[in-house]
Amino acid sequence: MALYHSAAFVLHTYKLGDADQIVVLFTQEFGKLRVVARRSHSPRRSTAGYYQPLLLLNAIVYGRPGQALYRMHSVDLVQAFRPLHEDFLLLRSGLYMTELIDVATQERAPVPELFTLLQETLQHLTQTATPRMLLRLFELRLLTVLGYTPQLVHCVQCTRNLEAQAQTFSPRLGGLLCLRCGPTVPHTSVVSLVALQFLRHALESGTTMGIQPEPSVMVQQELECLLHGHLTSCLGRELKSYAFLHL
């Protein structure tokens, strides 16, 4: 048996028998781990309330290296991100990011860049009332970390350089198409030059916050459509929490 100590976020939980639950943790050090923990409150110290998303925890789990299921040894609350638990829109945004991390990661495969991205973006989320562009930048950074950066410089089909004008984007091919290739590929969308400039700038700056002024609502919709199409194509599925963002 070995002890594993790491900062962690809960991705989701499910019941196991009458008293236990399986807590799926996204840990900074060890990636995603499945951990058995008590569901009932201990009379001495209540930590069962920590097993929910959007709380930064310090967790110690134990088990044999490489096994599928670990046991919780102890857990402490490091940061509560309180505003996210008090505002429905921020809560839904945080849960969407949590689901994205869950779908994008494999068990016992550490991705510390994604852990930092989640932690930093949740921190920024506590300080905003309009999280829409923050979510787009989170999606873009996540795609980049996973190796799915959208191709915005050359035509994704023929590699020809692109003109400085509105272009066609293919979610399936993961990039822009030149004027010649655009009409030959199905299921594409047109992206305005303003939206493209925003994306290119965001990719170059590599940060999640404060990189440029918020674009117009129309451009925000374009960016959402493009990134959502590319994400679901890369991940191979729709996100359950995505529909709740638009309630």
Ligand SMILES: [Zn+2]
């Ligand atoms: Zn082309």
